[in-house]
Structures are given as C-alpha cells and as structure tokens.
Amino acid sequence: MTPFLDMQIGDRVITLMAALVLVLQIAMVSQRWIVVHIRIFAAQSFFLAMIAATIAWYNHAPHIYIAAALTLVVKVILVPILFERLVERMEIHEEIEPIVNVPLSVLISGGLTLVGYVVAESFYKPGEPGLGHNMLAVAISLFLIGFFTMINRRKALTQVLALLSLENGLFLAAISLTYGMPLIVELGIFFDVLVAAMVLGILVYRIRETFESMDVSRLRRLRG
Amino acid sequence: MLLIALLLIPVAAAVASFFVRRREAMEVVNVAGFGIVFLAAVALAAQVMAAGTVLLCNGFFYVDALSALVILLTASVALVCSTYSIGYLRDDQQSGALGDDLTSIEQIAHLRMYYSLTPLLVFSMLFMAMANNLGVMWAAMEATTLASIFLVTFYGKVTSIEAAWKYAIIGGVGLSMALFGTLVTYYAGHSLAGSDALSGLNWSVLAQHAAQLDKTSMRLAFVLILLGYGTKAGLAPMHTWKPDAYSEAPVPSAAILSSALLNCALYCLIRFYILTSRCLGPEYPGHLLLLFGLLSMGISVPFILVQQNYRRLLAYHTIDHAGIMTTALGLGGALGSLGLMLHMAFHTIAKSLLFLCAGNVSQHFRTDLFSRIKGSVIGAMPLTGVVFLMAMLAIIGMPPFSLFQSEFLIVRAAFDGGHVLTGVLFVLFGTGVFAGALLHVGGMILGPKGDSPPAGPRPWRDGSLLALAVALVVIGFWIPAPLFELIRGAAKVVSGQ
Numbered sequence: 001m002t003p004f005l006d007m008q009i010g011d012r013v014i015t016l017m018a019a020l021v022l023v024l025q026i027a028m029v030s031q032r033w034i035v036v037h038i039r040i041f042a043a044q045s046f047f048l049a050m051i052a053a054t055i056a057w058y059n060h061a062p063h064i065y066i067a068a069a070l071t072l073v074v075k076v077i078l079v080p081i082l083f084e085r086l087v088e089r090m091e092i093h094e095e096i097e098p099i100v101n102v103p104l105s106v107l108i109s110g111g112l113t114l115v116g117y118v119v120a121e122s123f124y125k126p127g128e129p130g131l132g133h134n135m136l137a138v139a140i141s142l143f144l145i146g147f148f149t150m151i152n153r154r155k156a157l158t159q160v161l162a163l164l165s166l167e168n169g170l171f172l173a174a175i176s177l178t179y180g181m182p183l184i185v186e187l188g189i190f191f192d193v194l195v196a197a198m199v200l201g202i203l204v205y206r207i208r209e210t211f212e213s214m215d216v217s218r219l220r221r222l223r224g
Numbered sequence: 225m226l227l228i229a230l231l232l233i234p235v236a237a238a239v240a241s242f243f244v245r246r247r248e249a250m251e252v253v254n255v256a257g258f259g260i261v262f263l264a265a266v267a268l269a270a271q272v273m274a275a276g277t278v279l280l281c282n283g284f285f286y287v288d289a290l291s292a293l294v295i296l297l298t299a300s301v302a303l304v305c306s307t308y309s310i311g312y313l314r315d316d317q318q319s320g321a322l323g324d325d326l327t328s329i330e331q332i333a334h335l336r337m338y339y340s341l342t343p344l345l346v347f348s349m350l351f352m353a354m355a356n357n358l359g360v361m362w363a364a365m366e367a368t369t370l371a372s373i374f375l376v377t378f379y380g381k382v383t384s385i386e387a388a389w390k391y392a393i394i395g396g397v398g399l400s401m402a403l404f405g406t407l408v409t410y411y412a413g414h415s416l417a418g419s420d421a422l423s424g425l426n427w428s429v430l431a432q433h434a435a436q437l438d439k440t441s442m443r444l445a446f447v448l449i450l451l452g453y454g455t456k457a458g459l460a461p462m463h464t465w466k467p468d469a470y471s472e473a474p475v476p477s478a479a480i481l482s483s484a485l486l487n488c489a490l491y492c493l494i495r496f497y498i499l500t501s502r503c504l505g506p507e508y509p510g511h512l513l514l515l516f517g518l519l520s521m522g523i524s525v526p527f528i529l530v531q532q533n534y535r536r537l538l539a540y541h542t543i544d545h546a547g548i549m550t551t552a553l554g555l556g557g558a559l560g561s562l563g564l565m566l567h568m569a570f571h572t573i574a575k576s577l578l579f580l581c582a583g584n585v586s587q588h589f590r591t592d593l594f595s596r597i598k599g600s601v602i603g604a605m606p607l608t609g610v611v612f613l614m615a616m617l618a619i620i621g622m623p624p625f626s627l628f629q630s631e632f633l634i635v636r637a638a639f640d641g642g643h644v645l646t647g648v649l650f651v652l653f654g655t656g657v658f659a660g661a662l663l664h665v666g667g668m669i670l671g672p673k674g675d676s677p678p679a680g681p682r683p684w685r686d687g688s689l690l691a692l693a694v695a696l697v698v699i700g701f702w703i704p705a706p707l708f709e710l711i712r713g714a715a716k717v718v719s720g721q
Contacts, residue, residue, distance in 0.1 A: 123411075143400075159393060173407060189359075210382055
C-alpha cells in the first residue's frame with residue numbers, strides 16, 4: 001500500500017504536526033520580540049492548514065480543503081502581513097516583562113497541556129476509527145495556553161495574537177471532533193477572524209497613538 | 225421576501241451613508257431605512273402569528289415567535305434611536321463634542337462612521353435572530369461586537385479607547401468560548417441520523433432530536449455557551465466591560481447596546497437552554513442560570529448604591545436586568561417564561577428611554593456626574609426630567625408601570641416552583657436597587673433651580689423621548705392583543721408547553 005493511502009502513516013503525520021503546533025504555542029509564551037511572535041503565529045497557522053489538508057486527504061472530505069485554504073490565506077498570509085506593517089508603523093518591537101516570568105510561564109503551559117489531555121480523555125471513545133486522537137488534547141491545550149498568554153502579556157498586540165491562537169485551538173478542535181464545521185459556518189468564522197484582526201489592529205494603533213504606549217496595564221482610568 | 229428586505233435595507237442604508245457627503249442625507253437614509261425595517265418587522269411578526277414558524281431558503285432562515293419578538297424589539301429601538309440621534313449628533317457637532325479642532329470634513333467623517341456602523345450593527349442583530357444554523361448565529365453575534373467597537377471609540381477620548389479595548393477583548397474571549405460551545409453542540413449531534421454537514425447545526429433539526437444528543441457533550445457545551453453568551457449579555461462576573469462601554473459610546477448607541485443587543489445575547493442563551501433542557505432536563509441548565517442570574521443581580525446592588533456617574537448607573541441597571549432575565553430563564557416553566565418575555569419587551573422600552581434621557585441631561589449639563597447636577601434637571605429641562613424620573617420608577621419595578629408586572633410574575637414563578645431562596649434573594653436585591661436608584665436619580669432631577677439656563681427646543685430628541693414614554697405608560701395598563709399574543713407565543717417556544 002502506498003503511504004498516501006495508509007491511515008497509520010496519516011495518523012503519524014497528523015500527530016507530528018499537532019505536536020509542532022503545540023510547541024509553537026509554547027514558543028509564543030516565551031517570546032519577547034513581537035515580529036518573531038507574529039511569525040510563530042503564522043507558522044502555527046501553516047501547520048494547522050496542513051493538518052486540515054491531511055485530514056481532508058485521508059477522509060476524502062473535500063470541504064476541509066476549503067477550510068485549509070482559507071486558513072492559509074487569512075492566518076498565514078493576510079493577518080501576519082497586516083500585523084507586521086502595524087509593528088513597523090508603531091516602532092515598538094519588544095515586549096516588556098510579562099507578569100509571570102518566562103520559565104514559570106513555560107511550566108504553567110506544560111501544566112495546562114496536561115489539563116488539556118485530561119479533558120480530551122472524556123471525549124475519547126475506544127475503538128472509534130479516526131485520525132489523530134492527540135489532536136483534541138492539543139486543541140484544548142492551545143485554547144487554555146492562549147487564555148493564559150492573554151492574561152500574562154501586557155502589550156495590546158500580543159494579546160490580540162493570543163486571542164487568535166486561541167481561535168486556532170478552536171479550529172483544531174473542530175477538525176478533530178467533527179471534521180470541521182459546516183462550510184457556511186466556516187466561512188462566517190473566517191470572515192469574522194479577518195475583520196476582527198483588522199478592527200483590533202486599528203484599535204491597537206489608536207491605543208499606541210493615544211497613550212504613547214501599547215502597554216494595556218496603563219488603561220486603568222475607568223473604575224467602579 | 226420580508227426577511228430579505230429586513231436584511232438588505234440596513235446594509236443598503238450603511239452603504240448609502242458611507243458614500244454620501246452631506247449630513248442631512250445620512251440622517252434621511254438612516255431614519256427612512258429603519259422606518260422600513262420597523263414596518264417589515266411588524267409585518268413579519270404578523271406573518272409568524274398568522275402562519276406559524278417561517279422557514280426559508282432551504283431552512284437557512286428560521287423565524288418563530290421568539291425570533292419575531294426579538295426582531296420587532298430590535299427594529300423599534302433602532303427606529304427611535306435613529307430619530308433621536310439626528311438631534312443628538314447635530315448638538316455634538318455644534319458644541320464641538322466630536323473633537324476640539326476638527327474641520328467640517330473631519331466632522332462629517334465622524335458622522336459617517338456613526339451613520340454607517342449603526343445600520344451594520346442592526347443588520348447583524350437581525351441576521352442573528354433569523355439564522356437557523358447555530359454557527360451562523362454565532363458569526364452574526366461576533367459581527368455585532370465588531371460593528372460596535374468603533375461606536376464605542378466614537379469620541380476618541382482616552383477613556384473611550386480604554387472602554388473599547390475592554391469591550392473588544394472581553395467580548396472576543398467570551399465569544400470564542402461560545403464558539404467552542406457551539407462546536408461541542410455540533411459534536412453532540414453529529415452522530416444523529418439525518419444530520420449531515422449542511423443541516424447538522426440547524427436549530428430546527430437539533431431541537432427535534434434534542435433527546436438523542438450526546439449528554440456528556442451537552443453538559444460541557446452548555447457551560448461554555450453560558451460563559452460565552454453570558455459575557456455578551458454582561459452577566460457577572462464577566463460584566464466589567466459594560467459600564468465602560470455604555471458610558472463612553474454615544475447615547476443612541478448605548479441605548480441600542482443596552483436594550484437590543486442584550487436581548488440578542490439572551491436570545492442565544494435561550495436557544496441553547498431549550499436544547500439543553502430537552503436533552504438533560506431543565507434542572508441542570510436551570511441551576512446554572514439561576515446562579516449567574518442571582519450573582520449579577522447581587523453584584524450590581526453595591527455598585528448602584530455608591531455610583532456617582534448616572535450613565536454608569538444605568539449600565540449597572542442593565543447588568544441587574546440581565547440577571548433578572550437570566551433568573552427568569554433559569555426558573556423556566558410557563559410562568560417563568562412568560563415573565564421573561566414580558567420583561568424583555570418592557571425592559572427594552574424602559575432602558576432605551578432611560579439612556580435617551582441621560583443623553584439629554586448629559587448634553588445640556590456637559591457632565592455625567594450626579595454631584596455636578598444637583599437637582600437642577602427639572603428646572604432646566606422639565607420634560608426630560610419628568611420622563612427620566614418616570615422611566616426610573618418604571619425600571620426599578622414600581623407599580624403601576626409594566627416592569628412591576630413582569631418582575632412580580634418572575635417572583636411568583638420562583639415561589640411556585642419551590643425556589644424559595646431564589647425568590648427571597650430576588651426581592652432583596654430588587655429592594656437594594658430600588659433604594660439606590662431612587663436616591664441618586666431623584667436627587668439629580670428634583671431640586672431647586674440651579675444657575676443652568678433652560679434648554680432650548682430639541683424637537684428630534686424630545687419627540688423620540690415622548691414616543692417611548694407614551695409606549696412605556698400605555699403598555700403598563702394595556703398591551704395590544706397581537707403583541708401579547710406574540711409574547712405568549714415566544715414564551716411557549718421557551719417553555720415548550
């Protein structure tokens with residue numbers, strides 16, 4: 001049997017790529033340079049698209065190809081280009097010290113991955129044929145680590161990237177649980193992600209203009 | 225046909241407002257657009273009452289009494305706010321509130337943003353209420369956030385950008401949880417017979433087969449949905465964006481957000497509540513809803529008591545009422561559902577009226593603080609003062625106003641259903657809010673005439689105010705029979721009886 005039809009090889013390829021996605025998510029937790037952060041996000045989205053394409057190939061589900069192509073266009077190309085331009089215009093390149101220091105953050109991310117595996121266990125039905133049982137665990141871990149990064153970082157743009165990586169986790173969960181959402185929903189989600197990236201990008205720029213900083217911990221006038 | 229009109233007209237109004245160069249043209253486009261939308265919404269409600277649920281475009285659109293009610297309320301608020309905003313924004317333009325040294329072209333650009341984003345916001349809300357597919361419903365809900373972010377930053381102040389950031393980020397996280405919940409719901413139903421990639425998330429399919437959904441998944445899904453759409457509805461403890469966004473946005477936008485958008489978020493919760501209670505029985509989702517509802521009511525009380533800013537006071541009121549409606553949904557049953565739907569209708573009128581009054585006061589006195597106004601409202605602007613006080617009495621549940629009836633129904637539902645603790649807490653929190661609001665607003669409106677000059681004529685704003693005030697008084701005594709039928713129909717959808 002050729003490797004292109006063998007499910008086991010497909011399973012391994014997907015598991016490998018899911019692992020890469022997870023590693024990249026943890027790399028984002030420890031990254032200080034914003035441009036590198038954006039590129040890691042692009043790389044993560046690229047592997048996500050590859051996972052989707054692989055699943056589409058082995059399951060003969062053509063509509064997942066569309067989701068993969070959309071991921072490629074929106075999250076690997078458009079959003080990173082948009083954000084890198086934003087960084088250039090704002091001239092802020094380095095993240096200030098996160099609230100929890102880097103070694104501890106990585107440790108916490110490891111713990112969250114463990115939580116992801118425990119939660120995913122309840123969805124696992126033995127004997128059910130399918131690809132990449134690790135995928136759901138990775139997806140939930142992405143979601144949780146994305147949450148943690150949002151709380152931990154203080155730069156507005158980093159928080160937006162964390163929100164988008166959290167959304168990557170949802171995408172992975174969707175293709176692992178149900179082989180993707182219905183196409184119309186998928187289209188709606190991608191449209192929203194694109195518009196959200198633009199709107200939040202403009203908002204980040206205005207925060208920088210108004211506060212002469214992107215540090216959202218300075219946003220503390222409104223109380224009570 | 226009606227549905228298409230309801231969706232296309234706001235989009236057309238948004239596009240037209242974006243391209244015209246004159247302020248008057250934008251005003252006409254908006255008022256005319258929302259006028260037609262309102263008529264179409266009434267016609268749609270009539271059609272639903274006459275012919276039952278409307279399914280269109282291969283089941284892509286699904287409108288039952290519940291959606292028709294939400295659509296009708298959204299369209300009414302949008303119409304009133306569009307007439308109000310003519311006077312409001314003209315005043316802003318003259319007084320330089322849009323920014324100190326803007327040229328007239330920059331001012332028009334500002335107005336253009338307002339007049340094209342508002343129809344888009346209304347479009348997303350209408351689309352949300354019509355979508356059969358729960359995923360599409362989510363996407364429309366996310367679109368409401370995106371359309372309203374730049375309404376919050378409208379004045380471009382330091383504080384409005386802060387408010388918009390909180391709104392965007394907290395809303396974004398909340399909605400991603402709601403998406404996760406939607407996804408898990410899809411998973412719970414994807415092994416159903418007859419479910420395919422196209423209709424697998426359709427409400428009409430899921431609701432029919434709710435009993436066969438995977439129970440473990442639905443448990444998880446409902447928690448995620450409650451946290452997600454609860455954030456959008458401003459339930460405690462995810463409510464922190466609300467006072468900021470409502471006090472920074474232009475008043476007509478704040479009125480839309482606090483009444484129509486709150487209804488939309490609750491609508492999403494209701495849809496999933498129905499699914500979950502048919503799958504797991506009403507106790508599980510009911511208890512969770514009661515917890516969040518009572519928590520929101522409880523948290524708003526101290527903030528209302530010590531509040532110094534009247535627009536933030538109204539925002540905490542909205543949190544309180546989101547809590548009341550969530551509690552009513554949690555109680556469920558025929559009585560709780562009827563109370564919920566009546567309350568939704570009454571609250572929409574009263575809360576948008578309150579925000580419009582607050583807008584009048586804020587524009588005249590140039591402050592949002594109680595301490596600077598000190599009772600001179602009634603002297604300077606008698607009509608606004610009277611209506612403000614009346615709406616305040618209505619919203620804290622004074623008889624004979626309508627909200628007393630719905631809150632009374634909800635309390636009765638609590639005691640009838642054996643939820644004694646809920647009933648007691650409900651009354652207790654209600655009393656706290658009552659005292660706080662009356663104290664502050666009474667002190668602000670009634671008092672000796674200050675040195676503030678009497679306000680000039682403000683036909684657009686006062687006209688909108690009066691229309692809502694009349695509606696508020698009239699429905700306290702007499703609800704038109706077709707409207708009551710619609711509300712009862714919606715309550716039947718919720719309770720399933």
